[in-house]
Amino acid sequence: MSEALPLEGTVALVTGAAQGIGKATALRLAADGAIVAANDREPSEALEEVAAGCGGFAAAADVSDPDAVTQMVALIGESLGPVGVLVSNAAYMSMGSFTEQDEADWWRQVDTNLSATFYLVREVLPGMRRLGRGRIVFVSSEWGVVGWPNATAYAASKAGLISLGKTLGRELAPENIITSIVAPGVTDTPQLEVDARDAGVPLEEMKARYAAQTPVGRIGRPEDIASTVAFLAREGSSALVGQVIQPNGGTTRGGAW
Amino acid sequence: MRRGGVRGGQSLWSGLRLAAEVADRGVRVNSVAPGPTDIPLLAPDSPWRDPAFLQTLPLGRLVSPEEVAETVLFLAEEGSYFCGQVLSPNAGAVI
Numbered sequence: 612m613s614e615a616l617p618l619e620g621t622v623a624l625v626t627g628a629a630q631g632i633g634k635a636t637a638l639r640l641a642a643d644g645a646i647v648a649a650n651d652r653e654p655s656e657a658l659e660e661v662a663a664g665c666g667g668f669a670a671a672a673d674v675s676d677p678d679a680v681t682q683m684v685a686l687i688g689e690s691l692g693p694v695g696v697l698v699s700n701a702a703y704m705s706m707g708s709f710t711e712q713d714e715a716d717w718w719r720q721v722d723t724n725l726s727a728t729f730y731l732v733r734e735v736l737p738g739m740r741r742l743g744r745g746r747i748v749f750v751s752s753e754w755g756v757v758g759w760p761n762a763t764a765y766a767a768s769k770a771g772l773i774s775l776g777k778t779l780g781r782e783l784a785p786e787n788i789i790t791s792i793v794a795p796g797v798t799d800t801p802q803l804e805v806d807a808r809d810a811g812v813p814l815e816e817m818k819a820r821y822a823a824q825t826p827v828g829r830i831g832r833p834e835d836i837a838s839t840v841a842f843l844a845r846e847g848s849s850a851l852v853g854q855v856i857q858p859n860g861g862t863t864r865g866g867a868w
Numbered sequence: 869m870r871r872g873g874v875r876g877g878q879s880l881w882s883g884l885r886l887a888a889e890v891a892d893r894g895v896r897v898n899s900v901a902p903g904p905t906d907i908p909l910l911a912p913d914s915p916w917r918d919p920a921f922l923q924t925l926p927l928g929r930l931v932s933p934e935e936v937a938e939t940v941l942f943l944a945e946e947g948s949y950f951c952g953q954v955l956s957p958n959a960g961a962v963i
Contacts, residue, residue: 827948
């Protein structure tokens with residue numbers, strides 16, 4: 612007799628799923644049995660590929676637009692059923708000195724990284740309440756925990772995700788809706804191109820620099836983060852409600868939360 | 869596993885120092901710090917079993933030993949990018 616997969620029968624929504632951590636997470640949740648709606652800001656071949664790979668569908672929407680989020684979640688509900696697992700991962704990062712951070716770009720990062728998460732939870736919550744269960748995982752960042760030079764809006768918005776996750780952890784736990792936060796360290800994804808450009812070095816050198824600063828001697832793989840999200844999405848992880856889980860190769864040992 | 873006040877604290881910190889030292893040799897040292905867990909060690913009349921206390925927890929119940937085991941298992945099987953971390957399945961007792 613085969614054991615049921617951990618997320619069998621669950622509809623999962625992963626934002627920012629066309630590449631990087633989101634892509635790895637969508638594929639991993641599907642491998643764990645979930646029906647995955649893969650979101651990214653625009654339709655693309657990459658997003659279609661991910662959706663096909665996880666047996667779900669591509670749900671393109673700009674999550675910083677509350678109306679687009681409402682429409683997307685309604686469409687998923689009609690097509691697949693209520694979302695039981697939400698992974699809010701979509702992010703936009705720009706880097707530059709504090710004085711170079713302009714207002715429009717500040718708001719773009721805050722709206723994509725933090726406000727979007729508020730809209731997403733608001734829209735999936737009624738469905739989770741009908742299901743009588745829910746799992747919500749926010750993909751924050753190590754820089755949300757410790758800050759980082761040249762990452763003004765990104766670090767602040769990622770930090771906001773941590774607190775929002777803790778609040779929802781406390782508030783929704785009595786309803787069996789479990790919220791937790793992953794704060795990944797440097798991970799090998801296309802977003803690293805932003806770091807490389809800011810440092811003025813080729814991508815491979817940026818990766819090598821970060822790896823040299825990491826106790827385990829390597830930067831993260833998207834699968835490292837995806838497996839963490841998948842773990843938090845499982846039934847047996849309820850007791851980690853409101854926790855900030857930090858796969859970062861040892862850059863924040865024991866002290867940061 | 870880390871339980872208990874001062875002794876737990878000492879083993880936690882020495883574990884985290886060890887984590888950095890052995891990281892580049894492919895050894896991962898992390899800690900699981902369970903919150904109040906439903907195990908025989910917790911007496912039937914323990915204050916941690918008092919409904920008045922449990923009500924204060926977001927999950928409204930003790931952590932199950934299986935949940936602690938799941939956390940340990942995750943780190944052992946898929947935790948190679950975790951180093952010197954403290955994962956605390958605690959039912960929301962400490963957020």
